[in-house]
Amino acid sequence: MTISVNDYKALSKELDPEKLQQQILTLLLKLQNVERGSLWLERDGMYECVEALGEKSENVKGVRISPQEKSIVGWVIQNGEMTIAEAGDSRHYSSLEKDFKIKSRLILCFPLKLEGQDVYGAVQVIDTSAAGEQLNLDPAYLTMLQDMVDIGSISLRNSIEFQKQRIEFAQLSRTLSSIRNNKTIVGNSQSVNKALKLVKNYGATNYPVLLYGESGTGKELFAEEIHAQSSRAQKPFLTQNCSAIPENLLESELFGYVKGAFTGATSNKSGLFEAADGGTVFLDEIGDMDINLQAKLLRVLQESEIKPLGGTHTKKIDIRIISATNRNLEEDVRSGRFREDLYYRLNVLPLKLPALRERREDINLLTGHFLSREAAHSHMLPKNMSNEAMAVMEKYNWPGNIRELENMVKQFQAMVPGDTISIKDLPLHIVHPGTKPPVENRARKQSEKTILQDGPQEDLSSYTWKEMEYSYIMKMLEKYRWNISRAARAAEVNRSTFDSRMKKLGISKNN
DSSP states (O other): OOOOHHHHHHHHHOOOHHHHHHHHHHHHHHHHTOSEEEEEEEETTEEEEEEEESTTHHHHTTOEEOTTSOOHHHHHHHHTOOEEEETTOTTOOGGGGTTOSSOOSEEEEEEEEOTTOOEEEEEEEEEOSTTSOOSOOOHHHHHHHHHHHHHHHHHHHHHHHHHHHHHHHHHHHHHHHHHHHTOOOOOOSHHHHHHHHHHHHHHTSOSOEEEEOOTTSOHHHHHHHHHHTSTTTTSOEEEEETTSSOHHHHHHHHHOBOTTSSTTOOSOBOOHHHHTTTSEEEEETGGGSOHHHHHHHHHHHHHSEEOOBTOSSOEEOOOEEEEEESSOHHHHHHHTSSOHHHHHHHTTEEEEOOOGGGOGGGHHHHHHHHHHHHHHHHTSOOOEEOHHHHHHHHHSOOTTHHHHHHHHHHHHHHHOOSSEEOGGGSOHHHHSTTSOOOOHHHHHHHHHHTTTOSSSOOOGGGSOHHHHHHHHHHHHHHHTTTOHHHHHHHHTSOHHHHHHHHHHTTOOTTO
């Protein structure tokens, strides 16, 4: 059997290292009409099997052999030459096959090298026939195979380097994005360092993570960091707040829908899970998810498949789910409000985030960080906190946690004259903790309650849900002068959710 032009094309255009490793090995096995083989790379001073085919291949893939141990793979890498060896060869690493029913009879191994003759791995094909006569060992044929392996070897090294650069680029882009948005985890306290250590450990796995913590403790930030430190870093990280929208709308946002699934579904729409394929989905406030939708989420975790709303066929997806809650899910499980099976599926890797009052030593650091950030946004010099004011801030319990502190700093930036914030500039409820803070939310909600009322109160039952939503979004945008972030914040939904609803309703500033 000879190699076709299409075989060479396939080897030269593939950029995914894992797919290319399999292509090289599969092609070699096909050309030699055998079923067993493996591909090895030199990594961290060891020879590691990164691809294997044939019987018991799952036992071979991932095996690491020390250069000090005798092996045909090691001999080829060290000498940079092709070799043919019988099973009884002293170089044969026979212990690898001790549990195999069918042993190797004859082994053909090629070096993986670059143009400069640098060898970085080896690929071997194995004849398991009784007489060991399956392999074509004609010198001209072996030369042709070596040429093919050389081309595949260069392509594989290039694909590995390309993949490495893609990951580095994705991490750099995320870092730059974090710097621009100042979305970074700030803190030197023992509890934060402990959480960050777990983040690093969790990032090395693909298991579901459940973040616990009070509202405002930075759960989304920690979820992003887990994603950034995972092998999925170059893939999407998408967020959905499960308490921000109604159940039916949440289902269509997560799972998508097919044309005709409901009134207004005029075309197929991919959901968040499908859009995040290969990446991570962060489900915030998971404890507020409806019990019926919990069953569908459980199937996603169990079967790695989704079925769009109104659809009849399932789709396979590859996502990691990180969820977060400020509720006591164990109590919700006992009360029947949250499914026990789903709880254990989500809670594989738990991470408890400390409240700000539990990490008071970070208040000074966080305040300085927010002051610098807000000053940069306002193109002003950052304000300073007097020692007395900071001492008072550190004693306050911060029931709203980091979000409350962040909002407080924004008020300082906007309202405090001069460059120093003193005790007199602090709100009364911080200086005197027994005093209740101004009920701004209540006043704001009462104000927004009248947004839809330009005149006499209308009979809202005459509107469709879509018309109501359209009218509400337009009024909010007009009120906040088309500042989508402010409008979303006032509506108490994520900006991405607000923006998504605008697009679905055909709302844009240019209309």
